[in-house]
Amino acid sequence: MQQIPRAAAPPAPKAPGRGLATLVAAAFFMEFLDGTALATALPAIGHDFGIAPADANVAITAYLLAVTMGIPASSWLAERFGARRVFCTAIAVFTLASLLCSLSPGIWELTAFRALQGFGGALMVPVGTLVVLRDTPKEQLFRATAYLVWPGLVAPVLAPLVGGMLTQYLSWHWIFLVNLPLGAAAFLAALRLVPRGGHDRSRRMDWPGLALATLGVGAFVVGLELLSGHGGGAEG
DSSP, rough: OOOOOOOOOOOOOOOOOHHHHHHHHHHHHHHHHHHHHGGGGGHHHHHHHTTTGGGGGGGHHHHHHHHHHHHHHHHHHHHHHHHHHHHHHHHHHHHHHHHHHHTTTHHHHHHHHHHHHHHHHHHHHHHHHHHHHSSGGGGGHHHHHHHHHHHHHHHHHHHHHHHHHHHTTTTTHHHHHHHHHHHHHHHHHHHSOOOOOOOOTOOOOOOOHHHHHHHHHHHHHHHHHHHHHHHHHHHH
């Protein structure tokens, strides 16, 4: 009796390469580091722009606000235009905004360019996570997630040291200029490592939901900043 050959088992999902995971983790690290390193340079920025150091804090607030308000739209953009295209664009925007921040002639220009930089960072974090985790097998999800978490733990610890050293031995502009070679390298690596495809042109956006989520998150961040400023004034 002739045996019927068994159907071949479907191939197991291929886990993302270590190079791709390292790229995304490095992008996270760059975004997290830049988010907090500027705090050590506020006195130098205030001196250069002729304002009080506390007034220069608006640049940090603008960055945080742009990051938090940009995250709700990141998922739809990745689904609509493709995670590869959005991730590469986010790196390019972040790097270009870093250059513009270093060239800012005043605090308001710096604030505007920091907001643009924050928007680029808002797309890097969730879209980069999507790029790594969407093709990761279930049994490796915990390991992949742990690999992506370390930048958020290490960067806030190193940021004051890095920002202080750059400001003291060079200038506060170098907090942004160091992003240029890093961003260029990350952009070229993303073009090579991030897979194509995965976009859906028919994907629709819940615009009322996006507006409410964005405004809600933005109001929450602004409220925290106002409470923080009020508390600092009371202690003084």
